[in-house]
Amino acid sequence: MISTEDILAIQKRSEVTHSQILEAALNCFSKYGYDASGVAEICEASRVSKGGFYHHFPSKQAVFLCLMHDWLDGLETTLSVIAKESGTVPEAFTKMVEMTQEIFTSASGKIPMFLEFWIQARRDPIVWEATVEPYKHYQSIFANLINRGIQEGTLQTVDPENGARIIVAFAVGLLLQGALEPDATNWTGVAGEGIQMLVKGMKK
Amino acid sequence: MISTEDILAIQKRSEVTHSQILEAALNCFSKYGYDASGVAEICEASRVSKGGFYHHFPSKQAVFLCLMHDWLDGLETTLSVIAKESGTVPEAFTKMVEMTQEIFTSASGKIPMFLEFWIQARRDPIVWEATVEPYKHYQSIFANLINRGIQEGTLQTVDPENGARIIVAFAVGLLLQGALEPDATNWTGVAGEGIQMLVKGMKK
Numbered sequence: 001m002i003s004t005e006d007i008l009a010i011q012k013r014s015e016v017t018h019s020q021i022l023e024a025a026l027n028c029f030s031k032y033g034y035d036a037s038g039v040a041e042i043c044e045a046s047r048v049s050k051g052g053f054y055h056h057f058p059s060k061q062a063v064f065l066c067l068m069h070d071w072l073d074g075l076e077t078t079l080s081v082i083a084k085e086s087g088t089v090p091e092a093f094t095k096m097v098e099m100t101q102e103i104f105t106s107a108s109g110k111i112p113m114f115l116e117f118w119i120q121a122r123r124d125p126i127v128w129e130a131t132v133e134p135y136k137h138y139q140s141i142f143a144n145l146i147n148r149g150i151q152e153g154t155l156q157t158v159d160p161e162n163g164a165r166i167i168v169a170f171a172v173g174l175l176l177q178g179a180l181e182p183d184a185t186n187w188t189g190v191a192g193e194g195i196q197m198l199v200k201g202m203k204k
Numbered sequence: 205m206i207s208t209e210d211i212l213a214i215q216k217r218s219e220v221t222h223s224q225i226l227e228a229a230l231n232c233f234s235k236y237g238y239d240a241s242g243v244a245e246i247c248e249a250s251r252v253s254k255g256g257f258y259h260h261f262p263s264k265q266a267v268f269l270c271l272m273h274d275w276l277d278g279l280e281t282t283l284s285v286i287a288k289e290s291g292t293v294p295e296a297f298t299k300m301v302e303m304t305q306e307i308f309t310s311a312s313g314k315i316p317m318f319l320e321f322w323i324q325a326r327r328d329p330i331v332w333e334a335t336v337e338p339y340k341h342y343q344s345i346f347a348n349l350i351n352r353g354i355q356e357g358t359l360q361t362v363d364p365e366n367g368a369r370i371i372v373a374f375a376v377g378l379l380l381q382g383a384l385e386p387d388a389t390n391w392t393g394v395a396g397e398g399i400q401m402l403v404k405g406m407k408k
Contacts (some may be wrong), residue, residue, distance in 0.1 A: 033323065035239060060252060112326055119237065119257065119319050121384060132385060144217070165381060165389065166398040171378030177369060180325060185369065193362065194370040199403030 018056050022070075025063045026113060034116040036063065052162065065130045068117055071110055072134040075103065079141050089149030093199045102189040104178060110181035139164040155202045163202060170194055170196040222260050224250040226274075229267045230317060238268065238320040260272045269334045272321055275314055276338040283345050293353030304395040308382060315383035335398065343368040350406065361407045366405060374398055 024046030028037035039060050043053050057063045078099065086092035121131040142164035149155030174194065178187040228250030249259050261267045282303065290296035306361050325335040333361035346368035351357030378398065382391040 033239065035237065040303070093313075108277050112323060115319050115323050117315060118380065118384065119323075122316055128384075130316050135384070150394035158401070161389070162394045163401075165378075165394050166374070167399060169377030169381055169398065170374045171377065172372030172380055173289075173375065174369075176322065176376055176380075177339075177373055180322065180332075185365070190366045190373075195367050196372065197362070197370060197405030199369075199401055199405070201403070 008149070014056075017048055017052055020058055021048055021063060022067055024048075025060075026067055026106055026110070029064065029067075030110070030112040036076060042117045061124075061127065064113075064117065064120075065127070066160075067110075067113065068130065070135070072137075076134070076137055078102075078139065083141055083145050088152060088154050089145055089200055090154050091147060091201065093195055097192040097195045100195075101188045104175070104191070111175055116177075123154055134181075138168055142167045147203070154204065158174070158202050167195075167198060169200055172199065207360055210358050213376060218260075221250075221252055221256055222324065225252055225260055225267060226271055228252075229264075230314070233268065233320055234314075234316040235265055238317075238324055258335065265328075265331065268317075268321065268324070269331070271314075271317065273338070276277075276341075280338070280345065282306075283342070284351055287345055289347050289405055291401060292358050293349055294358050294403055296349060301396040301399045305392045308379070308395070317365045318379075325401075339372070353406070358408065360408045362406050371399075371402060374402065395402055 007149065021042060025037070025042045028045055031037075032041070037060070039050065039053055040049075042063065043050055043061070046053075057066070078094065082095045082099070084094050086095055117127065119132055121128040139161070141161040146155060146158065146160040146163040150157055150160070162195050171191075174191055177184075225246060229246045230250055232245050233385070235241075236245070243254065243257055246252075246264070246267065247254055248258070250257075254388065261270070264308060283300065286299045286303070286319040287296050290299055321331065321335055325332040343365070350364040350367040352362070354361055375395075378391065378395055381388075
């Protein structure tokens with residue numbers, strides 16, 4: 001009979017393997033690109049057998065989607081919490097600015113993979129769907145926030161959807177620039193100035 | 205003896221070949237990616253012989269750099285002219301907004317290649333240099349413009365370098381979003397609103 005301890009040990013090992021695959025895949029995609037990184041390379045880098053890999057993921061694409069999802073999901077949760085817990089909308093944006101350091105740090109290694117994702121999204125409808133979906137979540141968080149700002153009277157009447165697209169565009173563009181020239185400037189500071197500028201631009 | 209007419213005809217044919225290679229390379233890079241597009245594919249797509257190709261370009265990378273340079277150069281010239289010919293700085297930005305339609309149209313087919321470029325830039329120091337260089341030009345155009353705005357008293361005291369990075373980030377992010385969801389909204393309209401928002405954020 002298998003003991004509870006055994007089951008827990010098996011579960012634990014399975015989780016470790018899952019993380020190993022994700023970590024190795026992230027490295028491979030970032031270094032060699034999505035197309036050049038096969039399941040074989042990911043298995044070698046993670047020291048997991050092909051059987052082990054396919055036990056956890058049906059395909060390379062599934063690993064890719066999982067990586068993207070994990071990152072975007074964590075960010076979304078943080079933003080949602082800030083949006084809900086802040087007093088006025090300008091205050092919520094100020095809190096988000098304070099968070100940019102964290103976002104930059106967590107994003108810095110993932111940008112090349114993020115770019116690969118974008119490229120694949122234009123070629124593969126499944127990846128496209130998976131890329132556009134989280135985007136829409138982000139946009140709706142910001143659109144709701146802007147809407148609330150208009151309601152509470154702190155923001156002028158801007159189109160909330162467009163305002164949200166503008167904020168997301170700024171964030172994406174800044175992450176890309178930061179990836180290209182990480183040491184060129186204090187990117188967190190630039191992020192803060194930019195958001196303040198945009199908020200001032202939306203204020204009454 | 206070769207007549208002037210003959211020389212002109214040869215020059216003309218050479219220019220046509222040059223353009224054919226560039227056009228075919230743009231298609232290949234956009235469709236299959238930089239890594240998957242070899243000189244052989246570009247030659248086939250452009251109906252130019254390998255000898256013809258190497259007469260015009262020393263390498264695939266050279267074609268890539270030429271494409272990027274041509275596009276960024278055209279844009280830079282337009283922006284510089286606007287910057288110089290406008291009255292106040294907020295007026296210059298308004299004129300740039302009117303130009304966004306043109307920028308979006310000229311950029312739309314090039315975004316996938318642009319992303320490839322970015323990815324290659326992280327792997328190849330020559331591409332990196334060629335990517336960062338035009339960036340610095342754009343940044344200096346905007347930094348000068350912001351500086352002028354501060355001097356003439358229309359803009360508040362923001363750090364011109366950071367302000368420029370913010371504007372460039374916004375533009376890049378918007379182009380990327382537009383590439384992902386071209387029909388999601390009127391991107392030219394969003395670009396206009398965003399620039400107005402940023403200018404208002406910088407105004408005194």
